[in-house]
Amino acid sequence: MTAFKQVPAIYHRQLGRFLVTALCDGYMAYENFEIFTDPDQNKLAACLAAETRVAPPVISINAFLVRDGVRTILVDCGSGDIMGPTCGHLPDLLEQLDVPLDCITDILLTHIHPDHSNGLTDPVTGMKHFPNAMVHVHQEEIRHWFDDDAKAKATERQKRVYFDAGRIQITPYRDGCVRTFDQECEIFPGISVLPSTGHTPGHSCFIFRSDGEAMIIWGDTVHVPEVQLAYPDVGMIFDTDNLAAARSRRKILQRCVDENLLVGGMHIHFPGFARIRQGYDGEYRFVAEQWYHAAHHGQSF
Numbered sequence: 001m002t003a004f005k006q007v008p009a010i011y012h013r014q015l016g017r018f019l020v021t022a023l024c025d026g027y028m029a030y031e032n033f034e035i036f037t038d039p040d041q042n043k044l045a046a047c048l049a050a051e052t053r054v055a056p057p058v059i060s061i062n063a064f065l066v067r068d069g070v071r072t073i074l075v076d077c078g079s080g081d082i083m084g085p086t087c088g089h090l091p092d093l094l095e096q097l098d099v100p101l102d103c104i105t106d107i108l109l110t111h112i113h114p115d116h117s118n119g120l121t122d123p124v125t126g127m128k129h130f131p132n133a134m135v136h137v138h139q140e141e142i143r144h145w146f147d148d149d150a151k152a153k154a155t156e157r158q159k160r161v162y163f164d165a166g167r168i169q170i171t172p173y174r175d176g177c178v179r180t181f182d183q184e185c186e187i188f189p190g191i192s193v194l195p196s197t198g199h200t201p202g203h204s205c206f207i208f209r210s211d212g213e214a215m216i217i218w219g220d221t222v223h224v225p226e227v228q229l230a231y232p233d234v235g236m237i238f239d240t241d242n243l244a245a246a247r248s249r250r251k252i253l254q255r256c257v258d259e260n261l262l263v264g265g266m267h268i269h270f271p272g273f274a275r276i277r278q279g280y281d282g283e284y285r286f287v288a289e290q291w292y293h294a295a296h297h298g299q300s301f
């Protein structure tokens with residue numbers, strides 16, 4: 001059987017003055033349901049089957065490039081080259097777009113986890129992949145992943161995959177190129193941060209507003225929409241604090257409904273844009289945005 005190569009996973013979406021480009025770094029295919037904290041595998045499988053998804057799930061990894069003619073921003077930066085052959089495509093996609101890595105002015109990190117932050121640094125040489133970028137991240141992310149006491153309590157896998165990898169990725173930027181925040185605030189005109197902790201101690205969303213439109217890039221608020229919109233309390237084993245993550249998930253989902261926010265999701269199936277509606281049974285419904293054939297914008301980037 002011939003395996004056809006897809007076109008590059010790049011999708012542009014204009015949001016007022018921002019040109020938002022979804023980039024699919026790749027995907028993770030899981031072999032069992034143990035990534036969920038809920039032991040009811042029949043329920044989980046039924047959610048996926050109802051949405052015609054494979055079970056156990058395949059989860060996209062997206063990052064978002066946001067350009068406004070002044071800044072060239074990446075929201076998360078892919079998984080680098082240590083998560084296997086299905087991941088790590090972000091640098092190729094930036095090359096396809098003619099966006100050299102040294103043109104990235106800012107990296108907004110939703111959190112420090114390998115599929116979001118391992119694209120920052122070459123782990124072999126310790127060199128930054130983005131030599132001119134300022135990294136913006138919640139201060140609790142830095143505090144927690146550099147905390148030796150927290151690391152001592154972690155499993156061997158967590159030590160290696162989260163604590164060690166996080167330190168390798170962030171350390172080169174601690175030469176004055178990490179800017180932290182600790183509360184909801186505006187970091188650039190029209191771009192604000194909304195902490196939503198639980199998945200990790202400083203997990204945060206970013207909200208972009210322009211010309212009456214608003215989009216939230218919600219990081220890992222939801223990993224598997226087919227399951228976690230119907231059952232927002234279902235957590236993932238990757239959560240640092242399941243209960244806090246579920247509380248944050250409910251809060252963000254309700255805000256998406258109330259404010260009709262466009263959602264950009266790291267683990268929503270590419271191209272990763274959707275809106276959230278109230279579900280028929282009181283929970284939530286995921287409405288993927290239609291494909292626009294062209295991103296209309298007046299500026300050239």
Ligand SMILES: [Zn+2]
Nearest residue numbers: 113115220266
């Ligand atoms: Zn993730």
